[in-house]
Amino acid sequence: MIDILRIIVDFTAFYSIYLMLSVSLNLEYGYTGIPNFGKVMFFAGGAFTVGAIAGRMLAPLAGIDLSKLDYCMNNVYVGSLVSRYLAQHAGLALAVFIALVIAGSLVGAFLGWLASYPSIRLREDYLGMTLVVSGELLRIVSLNYDPLVCGTFGAKTPNPFSFLSGFAMDFTRSAFMFTIAMLTWLIVGRLVKSPFGRLLKAIREEEEAAEALGKDVVKVRMKVLMLGSAIAGAAGALYAFYIGIVHPSDYAPLRTFIVWVMVIIGGAGNNLGAAVGALIYLFVDRTLAIAKTYMPVLPFDLNYLTYVFLGIILILVLIFKPEGLIPESLEVREEIREEASQ
Numbered sequence: 001m002i003d004i005l006r007i008i009v010d011f012t013a014f015y016s017i018y019l020m021l022s023v024s025l026n027l028e029y030g031y032t033g034i035p036n037f038g039k040v041m042f043f044a045g046g047a048f049t050v051g052a053i054a055g056r057m058l059a060p061l062a063g064i065d066l067s068k069l070d071y072c073m074n075n076v077y078v079g080s081l082v083s084r085y086l087a088q089h090a091g092l093a094l095a096v097f098i099a100l101v102i103a104g105s106l107v108g109a110f111l112g113w114l115a116s117y118p119s120i121r122l123r124e125d126y127l128g129m130t131l132v133v134s135g136e137l138l139r140i141v142s143l144n145y146d147p148l149v150c151g152t153f154g155a156k157t158p159n160p161f162s163f164l165s166g167f168a169m170d171f172t173r174s175a176f177m178f179t180i181a182m183l184t185w186l187i188v189g190r191l192v193k194s195p196f197g198r199l200l201k202a203i204r205e206e207e208e209a210a211e212a213l214g215k216d217v218v219k220v221r222m223k224v225l226m227l228g229s230a231i232a233g234a235a236g237a238l239y240a241f242y243i244g245i246v247h248p249s250d251y252a253p254l255r256t257f258i259v260w261v262m263v264i265i266g267g268a269g270n271n272l273g274a275a276v277g278a279l280i281y282l283f284v285d286r287t288l289a290i291a292k293t294y295m296p297v298l299p300f301d302l303n304y305l306t307y308v309f310l311g312i313i314l315i316l317v318l319i320f321k322p323e324g325l326i327p328e329s330l331e332v333r334e335e336i337r338e339e340a341s342q
Contacts, residue, residue: 006170007290013174013242015282016181017235022262022274023188024231030268030328031192032224033204035124038115038131039259041138042229044251045111046104046236048138051155051246052148054100058082058158061092072150079156079244090163097160101180101237108233111138112226136253143248154247157240177238184231189271200224201269261310265317267324276326284309 021043028034055078059066062085064078071078086093115134142148149155161173191197203210203217211217240246258281266277285306292302317325 005167007286009167009170009174011282011286013170013177014286015278016174016177017239017242018259018262018278018282019181019275020184020231020235020238021259022266022278023185023271024228024235025259025263026268026271026274027188027192027200027231028224028228030263030270030274031197031204032200032221033124033207034221034225034228035128036131036225036228037128037253037256037260038133038135039232039256040251040253041115041131041135042108042111042232043236043239043255044135044138044142044248045107045229046101046233046238047240047246047251048142048149048236049104049107049233050100050157050237050240051150053103054096054157055079055082055155058085058096061085072146072153072155075150075153076156079158082158083162086158086160087162093160093163096158097176097241100241101234104237104240105230105234108236109226109230111233112229113222115229116222116225132253132256135251135256139248139251142251149246149248151248154245156245159244160241173242177242180234180238184234185271185275188231192271258310261314264324265314267326267328269328270324270326273324273326273328277324280313281310284313 021039024042025036025039028036055075056066056071059071059078059082062078062082064081066078069078086096115131143151145151146153159169161169164172192200199210199215199220203215203220207217262277262281263274264277265280266275267273285303288302288306288309295302321327
C-alpha cells in the first residue's frame with residue numbers, strides 16, 4: 001500500500017512540473033502564436049537559480065565556512081549539512097523554498113525579456129530558431145562555467161522539507177508543488193478569458209489587424225514571453241528541489257520538444273488540453289519507469305520507449321484529431337477573427 005502511495009505522490013510531483021511547463025507554452029504558442037522552441041532555457045534558469053544560490057546562501061547558517069573549501073568539489077557534503085540544519089528550522093526551510101521558487105520565476109522572466117528583446121520582431125520561423133539556440137547556449141555556458149552550478153559535477157540542492165521524514169516528507173513536498181501548479185493553471189485560465197486574453201488571440205489570428213487598431217503587438221508578445229518564462233522558471237526551481245541536484249546536461253533541447261508534444265496532443269489554445277497532454281506524457285513515462293524495475297535485463301534502456309510511444313500517439317492525434325484531443329472552440333476562433341478584422 002505504501003509503495004502505491006509513493007508512486008502516486010511521485011506522479012503528482014512530476015505532473016505539477018510538466019503541467020506548469022505545458023501551460024506556459026500554451027500561453028505563448030496556443031494563445032499568442034509565439035513558437036517558443038527554447039522553453040528549456042527558462043526551465044533551466046529557474047533550476048540553476050536554486051542550484052547556484054541555495055547551498056551557498058545557507059552554508060554560513062549551518063556553520064560552514066565556504067572560504068576554506070572548494071564548494072563544487074564538496075557541494076554534496078555542504079548540501080547534506082544544510083539539509084540537517086533546515087531539519088531543525090522548519091519555518092526557515094519553507095521560507096527558503098518559497099523564496100527560491102519566486103527567485104527562479106523572476107530569473108525565468110528576466111531570461112524571457114533578454115531573449116525576446118532582440119528577437120521578438122523576427123518572423124515565426126526565425127524566432128523559433130533563435131530561441132532554440134539561446135536555450136542551448138545557456139546549457140553550454142553552465143556546463144563549462146563551474147561557478148554557476150559546478151559544471152560537470154552538478155550542484156546538490158538542500159532539502160527544504162527535511163524537517164519531515166519518510167512518506168510525510170514526500171507527501172508534503174508534492175502537495176506544495178501541486179498547489180503551486182494548480183494556482184498557476186487557474187490564474188492563466190482566468191487571464192486568457194480576460195480582455196487581455198482576447199487581445200492575445202486577436203494577435204494570433206490577425207496580427208496586422210491588431211496593429212492597425214493601435215495595439216503594440218511587439219510589447220504584448222514580449223510580456224507574454226516573459227510571463228510564460230516566469231512560469232517555466234518556477235517549474236525549474238520546483239524540479240531542482242524535487243530531484244535534489246542540478247546538472248546542466250539534464251536541460252537538453254529534448255525537454256522543449258517534449259513540452260511541445262504535450263501541447264499538440266492535448267490541444268493548443270486550451271488550458272484543459274495542456275493539462276491532459278501533460279497527463280498523457282507523464283502516464284507513459286512513469287508507467288515505463290515502473291515497468292523497468294520488473295523487466296529482465298534488456299539490450300536497450302526501456303525509458304527510450306517513452307519517445308517511441310509518444311511518437312505513435314502524436315502521429316495518431318495528428319491524423320485523427322489534428323487540433324488536439326481537446327481543441328480550442330471553433331466558435332471562439334471565428335469570433336476572434338471577426339473582431340480582429342473589423
